[in-house]
Amino acid sequence: MSSRSTVTPADRATAWDVIVVGAGPAGCAAAAAARQADPVARVLLLDRTDFPRDKVCGDGIAAQAWDALRDLGFDTGAVAEGYPSLRRLRLTGPGGPVAERDMAHPVHVVPRRVFDARLVADVTARGVELRRHRVTGVVVRTDGVEVDGLLRARAVIGADGAESLVRRAAGVPAPRSGTVAVALRGYAPVPADARTQMITMTDRRWPAYAWNFPVGDGTANVGYGHLLDGPPVSRAEMAESLHRLLPDVGEVQGLRGHRLPLSTGRPRIPDGRVLLVGDAQSLIHPLTGEGIYYAIVSGALAGGAAVRGARAGAVYRRAMRHRLGRHLRHTSLVASAGRWPAVIDAGVRSAARRQRSFDDLVHFGLADGTLRPRMVAGLVR
Ligand SMILES: Cc1cc2nc3c(=O)[nH]c(=O)nc-3n(C[C@H](O)[C@H](O)[C@H](O)COP(=O)(O)OP(=O)(O)OC[C@H]3O[C@@H](n4cnc5c(N)ncnc54)[C@H](O)[C@@H]3O)c2cc1C
Incomplete structure (x- = not known):
């Protein structure tokens, strides 16, 4: 069309x-x-x-x-047609803790x-x-x-x-300044049955993370982004961060950058x-x-x-x-508190321990969830 x-x-x-x-x-x-x-x-x-x-x-x-x-x-069926729903999410905090679970509601990755x-x-x-x-x-x-x-x-x-x-x-x-991020994104080959979405954070130039979102057709949308704050970073350095955080990713095609107003x-x-x-x-x-x-x-x-x-x-x-x-x-x-990577690591550890904390975190990060007392308790613990 x-x-x-x-x-x-x-x-x-x-x-x-x-x-x-x-x-x-x-x-x-x-x-x-x-x-x-x-x-x-x-x-x-x-x-x-x-x-x-x-x-x-x-x-x-x-x-x-x-x-x-x-x-x-x-007609959301027609809009998502050909792209499988994905439930599995693997979150790695900036200090290394990992939470991998099924999300309560599936997402779709549609180019x-x-x-x-x-x-x-x-x-x-x-x-x-x-x-x-x-x-x-x-x-x-x-x-x-x-x-x-x-x-x-x-x-x-x-x-x-x-x-x-x-x-x-x-x-x-x-x-x-300090309220805009920048990210690079491309597409890389992955096994055709890859279904786990991955978000890998890093404390280098925090807040920053890389992602690997399988499309379901043997490719994945992969990328790396960070807050635009401090000294400028070249495109080559950002691409290097992508590969460092996603070591299994092969050759990335169509790498392009864009700003994100937060x-x-x-x-x-x-x-x-x-x-x-x-x-x-x-x-x-x-x-x-x-x-x-x-x-x-x-x-x-x-x-x-x-x-x-x-x-x-x-x-x-x-x-x-x-x-x-x-x-x-x-x-x-939470974004202000999250300036300390340890806060985000605490959230990931809490999500690794309990499904409910994982669900709260996903709802907070992908939709309109609010801070729940049990989320705060999890962070404090
Ligand atoms: C690298 C990266 C990764 C991201 N990953 C995700 C993700 O996985 N999931 C998620 O939910 N969000 C993600 N986002 C954010 C998401 O892309 C945006 O929030 C979303 O596209 C916003 O939609 P929009 O309709 O406001 O703007 P856009 O999608 O940018 O659409 C704006 C439209 O306006 C048109 N336009 C611009 N200027 C003019 C003009 N002067 N006259 C006429 N037309 C004009 C453009 O052609 C475009 O079609 C990501 C962003 C980036 C940069």
């Missing part, structure tokens, strides 16, 4: 209800939610590229992300080239219009928002990723008609690098709010606080 059609004179004449900039998971979720909130809403989805397209990512999609997609009407194109196909089959267009300017007027002087909408959703132009145009400051640097959600979701709103888990679940949830909440026009920002802010506020506060707290 492709989004080859570009903006036409008819699009310019249309009074759009919602324009979504960026057709990744956050944008597709936002567009679907806007139509769910108002089934006759005119929703335009813009992306600078055609689909399918690659996106640098670990491709690990948590169970709760699939649930959130299902709630938005996506983003496939995953995003399937989401786009699903949402456009349900009445959302898609155009290939690179947005360069967003201006708020009293009665709506103008995109590139060509298109007008009652509200605009910036789902345009880590380097969001909409964020800059809305006057939202760039993430501050939720510890998320901006306050402003009032008004311009909303930011997913990476544009700095919604990536600071401990696990997970962002797809947040992208879908924030997209869903923003899409529902966007049909409210001028009240959209306030409605979205309240909805986010209600849905993810507590989780995000706890995440920031």
